[in-house]
Amino acid sequence: MTSDGTPADTVVADEVVAARQPWSHLVRAGEVLTIIDLEGNQAVDFLVYCADDPIERYSAADTMTGQGNVYLTTGTILRSNEGRAMMTIVDSTVERHDTVGGACSRESNSLRYGHHTNHQHACVDNFLQALGPLGMGKRDMVSNINFFMNVPVEADGSLGIVDGISAAGLSVDLRAETDVIVVVSNCPQINNPCNGFAPTPVRMIVTDPS
């Protein structure tokens, strides 16, 4: 119980992910993962896999078609490639999040910013580092979510990562609808505004409301 007598959610995990680092966690059905953008406009690249069979995994397409909209916000159900609800965004203090822009990689950075960026730290390397111990690898990577990242799609199809709409302390709450493995890259990108050109830490809190 908290001091005012309301039941306190049990905190299962409370960790700060340093700038540029990967993170993964098993979130059990019913638990809520809160991601806090500690310093503002820090992209959190996010993949999620069904714990009982990771071949069933996040699908950006199923998530977007399931709600008829490209933007992720409060009420969005994160769907698997089999159409199943994996997590629900139960609250978001940022207006919307992206699932179109994918993860940065050394290789795509070389196209976007020049070959000199091929040796910079990028999200795909973080994902591969985190997936390895889980028995997964490159074939298991799919289009991800970018929490706190702003990718407008314009009328003529133009799209791109533009200045963020997040701020210090804003957050997103995700309730697991089944046991899931969350894999995150706290984005190391320094060549576009997704991190305000300066990667910063984020905080991950898993609570059990039951």
Added chain:
Amino acid sequence: MTSTSTTRGARDHARAQAAAADERFSRRVPAGGPDVLWHETVEGGNYAVRRLPRGARLNLRDPDGDTSVQLLVFNAEAPAERLNVADTVKVQWQAYLGAGQLLLSDMGRVLMSFESDTSAGHDTFCAMSNRAWNDAKYGDGAAHGDAPNARDRFAVALAKAGLDRRDIGPSVNLFKSVVVEPDGSFSWRGDGAPAGAEVVLRADMDVLVALTVTPHVLDPRTDYIVTPLEIEAVRGEPASNDDAIRTATPESIRAFENTDDWLLR
């Protein structure tokens, strides 16, 4: 006694079937000479998978105006490298595919490029149907049911190339398009496509192409309607150094530079 009660009878019965078949769906050795690599018509609900050499032109035709194709592309030599739809739209700053654009791999290289396109547009957002989607929409979405879903069809197609369900990433949709409204919602633009539309994709490395011919997930019709896809691939020259698609943008120049680097032997 039936005609198939003996081995000889069964053999004659089997051999008679090809002559009686609908020629349109009969795969055959292409008649166009050694430069024709592939000639196949894929009916609605079905799939195809094929390896194509660098330089090949893959002509995908919609003869009846109502086909719908989900496309996956892999590096044939190292299929851990595959189509990355997010990089394809992000790197090119453009979600709507058309002539002059690239299908990019997750390794910053060009798998294929759109040499020409007379279709009414494509879609990079909605990928493919799965069993649950088609069950809900049509009643029976099983791979061999009345309304085959794309994902389970891809599972079989890719298995024939030594790949499996892990390898079914996001696809692009050809011949059916959606647009994104200012509020982020989808608007269907898949009606009224011209019969006879053709997309020509150039293979910019040796590729493994897998495709399904199934209705787009946002097709508003509640009946499972999708007309056949006609495929013809021909041998061709790879992109030259002054190729218009290669030299179109800083991003395309570097994507082809990365591809050239991969091709060094």
